[in-house]
Amino acid sequence: xxxxxxxxxxxxxxxxxxxxxxxxxxxxxxxxxxxxxxxxxxxxxxxxxxxxxxxxxxxxxxxxxxxxxxxxxxxxxxxxxxxxxxxxxxxxxxxxxxxxxxxxxxxxxxxxxxxxxxxxxxxxxxxxxxxxxxxxxxxxxxxxxxxxxxxxxxxxxxxxxxxxxxxxxxxxxxxxxxxxxxxxxxxxxxxxxxxxxxxxxxxxxxxxxxxxxxxxxxxxxxxxxxxxxxxxxxxxxxxxxxxxxxxxxxxxxxxxxxxxxxxxxxxxxxxxxxxxxxxxxxxxxxxxxxxxxxxxxxxxxxxxxxxxxxxxxxxxxxxxxxxxxxxxxxxxxxxxxxxxxxxxxxxxxxxxxxxxxxxxxxxxxxxxxxxxxxxxxxxxxxxxxxxxxxxxxxxxxxxxxxxxxxxxxxxxxxxxxxxxxxxxxxxxxxxxxxxxxxxxxxxxxxxxxxxxxxxxxxxxxxxxxxxxxxxxx
Numbered sequence: 001x002x003x004x005x006x007x008x009x010x011x012x013x014x015x016x017x018x019x020x021x022x023x024x025x026x027x028x029x030x031x032x033x034x035x036x037x038x039x040x041x042x043x044x045x046x047x048x049x050x051x052x053x054x055x056x057x058x059x060x061x062x063x064x065x066x067x068x069x070x071x072x073x074x075x076x077x078x079x080x081x082x083x084x085x086x087x088x089x090x091x092x093x094x095x096x097x098x099x100x101x102x103x104x105x106x107x108x109x110x111x112x113x114x115x116x117x118x119x120x121x122x123x124x125x126x127x128x129x130x131x132x133x134x135x136x137x138x139x140x141x142x143x144x145x146x147x148x149x150x151x152x153x154x155x156x157x158x159x160x161x162x163x164x165x166x167x168x169x170x171x172x173x174x175x176x177x178x179x180x181x182x183x184x185x186x187x188x189x190x191x192x193x194x195x196x197x198x199x200x201x202x203x204x205x206x207x208x209x210x211x212x213x214x215x216x217x218x219x220x221x222x223x224x225x226x227x228x229x230x231x232x233x234x235x236x237x238x239x240x241x242x243x244x245x246x247x248x249x250x251x252x253x254x255x256x257x258x259x260x261x262x263x264x265x266x267x268x269x270x271x272x273x274x275x276x277x278x279x280x281x282x283x284x285x286x287x288x289x290x291x292x293x294x295x296x297x298x299x300x301x302x303x304x305x306x307x308x309x310x311x312x313x314x315x316x317x318x319x320x321x322x323x324x325x326x327x328x329x330x331x332x333x334x335x336x337x338x339x340x341x342x343x344x345x346x347x348x349x350x351x352x353x354x355x356x357x358x359x360x361x362x363x364x365x366x367x368x369x370x371x372x373x374x375x376x377x378x379x380x381x382x383x384x385x386x387x388x389x390x391x392x393x394x395x396x397x398x399x400x401x402x403x404x405x406x407x408x409x410x411x412x413x414x415x416x417x418x419x420x421x422x423x424x425x426x427x428x429x430x431x432x433x434x435x436x437x438x439x440x441x442x443x444x445x446x447x448x449x450x451x452x453x454x455x456x457x458x459x460x461x462x463x464x465x466x467x468x469x470x471x472x473x
Contacts, residue, residue, distance in 0.1 A: 035201070035204075035205055035208075036201050036202065036205055037201075037452070038450075038451070038452040038453045038454075038460075039201070039204065039348070039453040040347065040348075040373075040375055040376075040451065040452075040453045043064070043373055043376060044064070046064075047064045047066050047373045047376040047380075048376050048379055048380055048381060048387075049380065049381050049382060050066060051066055051067030051070060051382075052064065052065055052066060052067060052070060052359065052362075053066065060208065060369065061368055061369070062368070062369040062370075062371055063359075063364055063368065063369070063370045063371070064371050064372075064373050064376075065359065065370060065371070065372050066372075066373065066376060066377055066380055068383070068404040068405070068406035068407045069404075069406070070359045070360065071372055071377075071406040071409070071413065072405075072406045072413070073358075073359055073360075074351075074357065074359060074370060074372070075349070075372070075406075075412070075413045075414035075416075076413065076414040076415075078357050078358070079414050079415050079416070081353055081354055081355040081356070081357050081366075082351040082352065082353060082354065082357075082370070083104045083105070083351065083352050083354050084102060084103075084104055084350075084351070084352070085350040085351055085352045085369055086207055086352065087203070087204045087207035087208055087350070088204070088350050088455075089102055090203045090204065090206075090207040090213060091200040091203045091204050091207075091455060092200075092455065094223075094224070094227045095196050095226070095227040095230055095231065095277070095281070096274060096277060096278050096281070096282075097231070097270060097271075097273065097274035097277070098270070098271070098274055099111065099271065099274030099275040099277065099278040100112060100115060100274075100275055100278060100419065101278045101282060102274075102278075108416075110260050110262075110263065110265075111267065111271060111275060112415075112419065113260050113261055113262065114258045114259065114260045114261075114266070114267055115255070115258065115275065115419060116419065117254070117258070118251050118254040118255070118258070119419055119420060119422060119423055121422060123254075124422050124423050124426050125323050125324070125326075125426075126323075127175075127176045127423070127426070128319055128320065128323035128326065128426065128430060129320040129323065130172070130175035130176055130179070131172050131175070131176065131426065131427055131430045131431070132318060132319050132320035132430050132434060133175065133320065134168055134171040134172040134174075134175050135168060135172070135430055135431045135434035135435065136320075136434055137168070137171065138164060138165075138167065138168035138171070138431070138434075138435070139434055139435050139438055139439065141164065142164065142435075142439055142467050143438065143439070143469055145467070146439075146467060146468055146469045147469075156442070156466040156467060156468045157466065158444035158464045158465060158466050159464060159465070159466075159467075160461075160462030160463055160464050160465075161292055161295060161441065161462075161463050161464075161465050161467065162288060162289075162292045162459065162462050162463050163190070163462075165288040165291045165292050165295075165431075166186075166190050166284060166285070166288040167186050167190070168288070168431060169283075169284035169285075169287040169288040169291070169427065169431075170186040170189065170190060170280075170284045171186065172284070172287070172427055172431075173279070173280050173283050173284045174186075175250075176250060176251060176423070177250055177251040177252055177276070177279060177280060177283075178237055178241070178250060178251075178252045178276075178280075179248065179249075179250040180244075180248065180250075181237055181240060181241070183236070183237070183240065184233060184237055184280075188229070188233075189230070189233060189280075191226075192226040192229045192230050193226070193230070193281055193285060195219075195222050195223060195225070195226040196223050196226040196227055196230070197285075197454045197455055197456070197458075198219055198222075198223070198454070199217065199218065199219030199220060199222065199223040200223075200454060200455050201453075201454065202217035202218060202219065202220070203217070203223075230277055230281065231273065231277060234273050234276050234277040234280070235273050237252070237276070238252070238256075238269075238272060238273060238276065241253070241256065242256075251279065252276060255267060255272055255275060255276060256272070279420065282420075283420055283423070283424070285345070285456055286345035286346065286424060286456060287345075287424050287427050287428060287431075289343075289345040289456055289457065289458065289459075290336065290339065290340055290343075290345050290424070290428050291428055291431055291432070292459065292463045293339050293340075293342070293343035293459070293463075294335060294336055294339040294428070294432065295435075295441045295463070295465070296441075296443060296448065296449065296459075296463050296465070297335075297338075297339050297342070297343075297390050297448075298335060298441075299441050299442060299443045299465065300390075300443070301390065304335060304390075304392060305436070307331055308331060308332050308335060308432070308436060309436055309437060311328070311329060311330070311331050311332055312329070312332065312432075312433045312436060312437055313437065314328070315328060315329075315433070319430050319433055319434075326426060326429055326430070329429050329433060330397075331392065332429055332432055332433065333395070333425070333429060334392040334393070334394075334395040334396065335392045335432075336425065336428050336429065336432070337392075337395040337400075337408075337410075338390060338391060338392040338394055338395055339390075340410040341378045341384075341394070341408060341410070342378065342379070342388075342390060343451060343457055344374045344375055344378060344409070344410040344457060345410065345456050345457055346374065346410065346411070346412070346418075346456060346457070347373070347374050347375035347451075347453060347456075347457040348371060348372070348373055348374060348375065348453065349371065349372040349374060349409070349412055350369065350370075350371050350372075351369070351370050351371075352367065352368070352369055352370070353365070353366050353367060353368050353370060354366055354367075357370065372409065374409050374410065375451070375457065377407065377408075377409060378408065378409075378410075380407075383404075383407045384407075411424075437470065438469060438470055439467055439468070439469060439470065440467070440468050440469070440470055441465045441466075441467055442465055442466040442467075442468065443464070443465050444464035444465060444466065445464065449461055449462065449463055
């Protein structure tokens with residue numbers, strides 16, 4: 001295990017060399033193997049209890065910031081002294097380019113200003129009927145599969161629910177971002193995302209070692225082909241919309257018409273492709289993961305599920321007809337927020353300092369890594385009572401209001417808080433309200449799936465469950 005100091009001060013302050021990093025990796029192969037399996041497992045245990053932890057990992061110093069006041073100081077007060085971390089750019093930029101997720105500085109600020117109006121609450125509310133229609137289509141597919149199993153008298157078969165949730169989330173993205181375009185297919189697009197993400201751990205590990213980007217690694221060719229496919233398909237989608245001669249009323253239309261309020265300029269073509277791909281890929285991936293973890297968690301808590309069902313029944317009419325009903329799903333939202341506490345789809349915030357940063361009495365010089373380990377923050381024993389227990393009552397209004405804002409970061413914080421937060425929560429609530437009254441999700445295994453870092457927080461081996469219709473018991 002890497003050496004750890006909870007005071008931010010390390011005995012060895014020598015700048016690491018490439019030889020140092022390779023030597024450490026070769027002499028501590030279990031650590032590198034653990035990192036390739038899931039970076040979370042390579043974090044020092046202290047991140048779950050201490051306010052801050054400094055560690056030397058593969059020849060480089062990294063500071064983990066795990067205390068809400070320090071996180072606010074870092075991500076809000078000193079945000080201008082931070083930039084994207086090299087190893088995450090190595091992992092993401094080949095596919096996502098320099099969009100809102102990967103850009104820095106003035107270029108990022110311009111994109112953020114331009115895109116922000118697309119995610120206003122009133123615009124998101126207008127998407128609820130389209131979201132509900134996609135959720136209803138997913139519900140119908142599960143009902144048809146359950147009926148087929150019943151006809152064949154073999155009982156419901158266990159299967160990973162994540163692919164179907166990915167399909168539903170993708171169809172929501174298509175309906176809200178690129179409506180009227182039937183040529184972007186969920187199957188090939190989803191497989192390309194899987195192929196790309198499956199090799200990002202190697203990119204991250206090699207970047208930690210200081211290896212050049214051209215160094216080959218397992219899955220590199222497949223990942224490169226996936227990135228080309230994703231970008232080509234996105235460029236074709238933009239071209240098809242331009243050929244229609246009108247931008248449309250969805251998010252792609254808004255991107256095409258958007259103008260920076262300060263400069264009056266629209267997005268350059270590359271930035272348009274980068275951002276549309278970012279919203280499509282990251283948006284459907286994180287939403288589907290949040291739904292999968294939530295459905296698996298409530299399967300072990302029938303009293304929680306019953307309370308959600310009662311609340312959904314109390315709406316009286318489908319959300320597609322009364323979008324304002326979203327505001328009445330208060331307990332269902334508590335369940336979703338607690339699920340994202342235990343299994344945040346984005347489990348790590350990584351930055352590099354561009355100037356000296358001060359955290360309390362401690363100074364972190366320019367050029368060093370600072371991480372906010374969101375997965376560990378949400379399970380920090382000093383911040384949460386019984387942190388490993390699933391308890392939606394943590395997010396009852398009174399308790400939530402008394403909690404430090406920076407103790408809970410499923411969507412990040414500061415200027416770079418996730419721009420799609422409101423849309424993601426709305427999507428999840430609509431899908432849960434659509435699926436749960438009709439379908440019962442029964443886990444195949446008693447234990448929860450292992451959480452595995454793959455840029456997002458994925459369930460290793462999927463989420464195998466049996467899905468049966470409510471009337472069939």
